[in-house]
Amino acid sequence: MNRIIIGDRIVKTFGEGDEQRNVLNGVSVEINEGEFVSVMGPSGSGKSTLMYALSGIDHVDDGKVLFNGKDLSTVTESELSDLRRTKMGFVFQQPTMLKNLNILDNIILPAMRSNRKNTAKIVAKARTLMKRVGIAELETRDITQVSGGQLQRAGICRALMSSPEILFGDEPTGALNSQSANEIMDIFTEINAEGTAMLLVTHDAKVAARTERILFMRDGQIVNELRLSKYDGLNFDQRIQKVASKMLEIGI
């Protein structure tokens, strides 16, 4: 199985002098093609920081990150941009959208970055995705005119436009009610089944239970790991049970 991402003894430090501390303290992770991974841990344990490090949004202070075998510290800023645009997708807790643009334009924005000749194809793809996540009728709405759940779906469409190899989600369901959260997780599960790898940061055992491997973080280190099978829609309660007891066991 090919590794998409290898994080090798990553160290990330914030602050200066006496204030200085390691937020990531030698974290090593590997994510395989098509794998569905989640990260759990108490607030401030370094989950988001890890995600930014693995996706090349932030530089690491020590150790290295390989994406498809390429060391991200040797890659230029604009190559990183290209990587993020073509190989990675991002979904955040708050919808990160441009206020100026309507829903459809926000979705196609990254794809339009350099690919203007294919506007028709891009728009068609966006419409297909929107239909799939159930927001087809919202395309000309302003971002202030839709609900949080709808906005999050639009964010997912945007992340999927480039058919990324891996999708990063930093608590993508954190701001949603459980009904919406479930629907979003259904979409993620489906996408993963089609072959896109996923890395989700979450607090929610129900979210984690959908994934096949759960990393537990504390104080900048991965302290434990839980492997489940790929989720096939069956035995959900048992999976949650496993996650919950693991959380109890390590005190998260």
Added chain:
Amino acid sequence: MFFRIIRNDVLKSKVITLTTMIFVAAASMLVSLAAILVVNLSGALDTLMTKAETPHFMQMHSGDIDIARLGAFAEQNPNVDEYQVVEFLGMDGAEIVLGNHSLAGSVQDNGFSIQNEKFDYLLDLNGNIIQVSDGEIYVPVAYMRDNTAKVGDKAVISGEEFVVAGFLRDSTMNSSLSASKRFLVSSNDFAELKNLGSIEYLIEFRLKDFSAIGEFETAYASAGLEANGPTVTYTLFKTMNAVSDGMMIAIILLISALVVAVAFMCIRFTLLAKIEGDTREIGVMKAIGMRIFDIKKIYLVKYASIAAIGSIFGYILSLMFQDVLLENIRLYMGESENSSYANVFGMIGILLVFFAIIVYVNGVLGRFRRISAAEAIRFGASQEKKRSVKGFSLSSNRLFGTNIFLGIKDVLARKKLYATSLAVLVISAFIMIVPQNLYNTISSKNFIQYMGIGNYDLRIQTSEPNKADEIAKTIERDEDVVNYAVMTTKTFKVKSGNGSEENIKVELGDHTAFPIQYAEGRAPSRNDEIALSTINADEMGKKVGDVLTLVIQGKEQNLAITGIYSDVTNGGKTAKAVFADHSANAIWTIVCVALSDESLVASKVSQYSSIFDFAKTSDIDEFVSQTLGSTIDSIEMVSYVSVAIALLIMVLVTLLFMKLLVAKDRYSIAVMKVFGFTNSDITTQYIVRSLFVLFIGITLGTLLANTFGEMLAGMVISSFGATAFHFEVNPLKAYLFSPLLMVCAVLIATIIGTSRAGEIKISEHIKE
């Protein structure tokens, strides 16, 4: 606590605060300078004209004179306070050598006088009435200005040697617009020089009350007294003395008005941006029960501090610069008596600017009232809920690249914000283009047509009309001459409304040969038609189509007024007609000549000068450059300075706006960067925004410059008596170089202003 909030705010936005302060300082400086100059100019002018006792009415006259009759008239006229006839000994410029400069090339009528006894005194540079000794000569201050002479130089006048003892201020002839210049010598020397030149008389009156001037002029004309030459009154002396500095003041006033506007726009922009960004905080403050006034107070105190510091700097700068600008006034008119309160007026001007800023800030802050606490907390920037522009979407865009689209879209979505920067760019384009067009217009060959002079190459003027035919015959035979016209100026009596008579100088001849610009109407073409100069038409209250009654060969004749034109020659009071007249004596005759090749002008001038030694031959370009030269030079100077000012404004304001925008847009930038936009994508978007706004700005600015600016320039020009003014635009400069300069300035400023935009840490702005 207030102080801490403001200090933190200022520290966070150093560039922005500094730029705003610079504009406030510049605006205050200019306003203060304008006030100081106005006070000084009017004061100095009054002082000069009071000390010199400038005549209220002056009739120049050449030819025979009946002193006894004039004396009797002065005695009997109840309005006359004092009267004198001054001899002015005209001499060819070639006969006057100052140091090693000859005045041969001067188009001025240079001449000699003695110090007057009753009024119209010639003053030294300390403002005292000059007492001149034998062998000394005092030289008009204009020749000091252009470095023709200095004190102690040897002066040779028709072979007689003098020493330049000093320079003189002449309240009637100081201005370069006045055609004559007086040198002062002692009465003994004058007597010796007397038969080396030709005597002209200045018949001068001072009235008991200047308001009776109209009545007096009529009385003078009806009495049929000497009138062979221009007539000038006190008001015109005043205008001529004030015109060149007045123009400078007018331009400074204009620029200061614009810079004040720019300062306001900066404040508006920073405030709007601030409010847009702080909506949530303001909402929260409102929600927790702070009153609007408390919030407003923070901003008011901040801007009051900025304005106060800026004003103080501006005032200091204006005190430093005033000397340079006052130099001319001091030289020509001397120290003003009220210069001590000039500075007070400067300060008043600055206080006005200061309070205007406070009132303005207060007005803009009125928006706080409209921020709803609930909405602000929920949506943040609640002011602009409807931000997307319908029908202009990325998905339907086939025209532009994505970065270009995003740049334009942002401008369209935040019109209010960009309107402010647009206003500044329009103003800058205006400041840049108007003086340039003005310079181009008045330095162009056609401009003299606005001054009552046709477009010919040289003119030969004689006051011996019977020799005009001789000149015409010679010209006729000259193969290098393509066209010529003979114009004879004669004095006629004109009947005014109440039946009294006044003198009017009418130029007779073919006015179609070298047409001039008519403010209204057209040139006279029939015997019963006449055209009037603007000043004449104004004074007589006549319009095109009215009828003027002239006494021609003893008979009253009605002439229809066909046109009104601008004229700067002969005190601006002239008329043009085509009827034949054999009776009245010609005052002078001018033969206007156009040559086949302009390069021949110099040789023809010297050739005709020697053939017609009884006449004055002059090169029109030379004539124009000597009468208008200093004005053209200063306007050229102003046009370069305004280009620099405009570019500076553009660079500073663009920098300011870009810094603000980047600060406001941090979140959007972070979002775009996460999704794969590079730093250069971001920079491109900002450049597009700038250039898009600039493009509209240049277009509007150019339009405005050519309409409103033309009107303003026309007002300046009308101080010369010229009207119906149209810009002559140098398309290369106005439509290519200027826009290019602006684009470069804005481009550079945008790139510098947004250089840090890409350095934004994505994680810090996205992270929950």
